[in-house]
Amino acid sequence: MKLQRLPITMSRGFHSHAHLPRGPQGISEAKLGCEEFLVKLLDRRWTLVSPDTKIQQIMLPPERIKDEDGPLKDKSWFNMPNPLLGDQITDNSGPDSSFYVVRDDLLHPLVNGNKARKLDAVLPLLEDHSVTDVVTCGGCQSAHAAAVAVSCAERGLRSHLLLRGEQPDILTGYNLISTMYGNVKYVPRSVYANREETLKTHASSVAGKNGCVLSLTDILEAPLTKQSISSSHPISTSMDDWRSLGNFSRKVVVMNEGAGDSIALLGVIRLVHYLSQSHLLGKEKAMKFVVDAGTGTTAVGLGLGAIYFGLPWKITAVMLADTLDNYRERERRLISDFKRHFRFDLDHALREIDRGVVNWVERYHPRKADGPYPDVADFSGKIDTL
Template sequence: MVLTFDCNLNQLFVYLAAVSCAERGLRSHLLLRGEQPDVLTGYNLVSTMYGNVQYVPRSRYANREEMLRTYADLVAGEDGTVLWAKDIVEGRDTMNVAKMDDFSSMKTSRRKVLIVNEGAGDALALLGMFRLVQHLSQDHLLGKKRPVKFVVDAGTGTTAVGLGVAAMSLGLPWEINAVMLADTLKNYKRHEDHLIAEFSRQFPGSVFCSGLDMNQMIKWIDRQHPRKFGKVLEGEVEMCRKIAQETGVLVDPMYTLAAWETATELVQDEKSSIVVMLHTGGTLGMFGLAQRYKTCFTNLKD
């Protein structure tokens, strides 16, 4: 079996996916947006030891699903079969039963290709957020009765929606503050509606009710210093360093710094709720940022 992954700046996901495939005897193809660094470092380097890493030009990457499908078809060949990860869940639907049967009954010599989309930005990802919320709502952690204001940086927005859906399903007095990094409010809301509809279709027997009003649970808010996604502003790398030295928490200027800034602002005004910043990762993306923004890292001062 060949698995095709589409991963952006989340190098940890790339690495874990590649290692997981290798441990199970599966061949992974890892598609990354942008240009290959002059010198591979960190998880970018290690991932090449486990999987087949391909860097995709940004112009091609813009049409993500077409790019993924084209590459997967190439890997599968003429007699192979390609499935998206969500097809496995939706295999019980009559439209997908034939594809699933064909996928599972193929001879060993034929290639099976499974596509895992970027950031798991579909309804399947919400299952992981249910597990996280169930864990955090245990009595010895956040509990189920105390009001909590979560802050999370939103790339695709899937993590924020997952937190909101899970918290509302469990009846928790939580509020999700999602800092928009890469799109407009209109498009984030559209993605939210799509995820909820897809989740309700894929898991009709779940406790989640699609009729619940998510507007009271998720607040989409602007970044303190808006900019085109992927751009680092002057002084932000130094700010990340300052936060790390003073708190031991490592944030990055692309993603988690935005959540940190919003969380520190909320905590100054909040009296009845506790504020929790969900650290989504992304810090290892600084390996790549150090090559793109060399002066920001070479000019760090004590």
């Protein structure tokens, strides 16, 4: 995740809080209501002991000389592992002189950083409801599938991973990790295209005759004493029965591809709350976040957090796997589910959210699972255009 300080002239009018009504002391009343709501919402059990993350700064050379072939002749850059943050972030430098990198990749040796954030609130929910198995899906080198496999194994849960395509001759990367920690099944691309039905079918086979199948949405929408549970053979029971291991031999939860569920947003919002502390990025400075978007869940979580906390932050997501219309539709669905599941009813904030929280953009270069990546200096020169 990369972020950049915006100049003062660009910080005005961001939809994060520009249109919210203000109280007599100039403090947004809506902002206070949102913060109070989120503080209560974030008061829960988490997977990560702390939301802390490391922030590094990438400094570009003072002069960049273009050659006849490529964008930059001098591609040197400087990594500052302990940059000045908080009040020491200034507007003296131009918008393209440096950018920061949020090093969530250091959270876990095997779990990709933003995947750990999305699972931060999910895993305690599974434990609270005595889940025994998790079924999810992803590509052959899915970071999400590997994260679920490792995280479930650490908690004594069984993971069942439907991976798109054929088994490679040699297992490498996330595919190797998924195989080591989870139960992998390769699914033909034609079947994977209908992934929702494929997940349900496989979950039912995992549950067996005496098991039950539930989605994360089912858990979030259920009154604790009234929720009905479905299984491969219909079972009607209460959430109290769901909590009791004696009633079902297996309790299987289906997790969407990329953890694209509303509860996954909470872990990302928790990160926003951490980064907005005065000694880090603060709440007054305009920042531009640039994230890679698979399902887009991380980007939506950052955008919601920015609006709820009244932050002048702009979230730009570089689209990886889908069309602009589909990303916007997924954004609307996640926001709608979040408002419904967590009963957020501050109308003034909802109007802001309904206008969208993410700026979706096309990627400059096709993403590759292997092979050379564009030079960091080349990439950083493009950040300001996003």
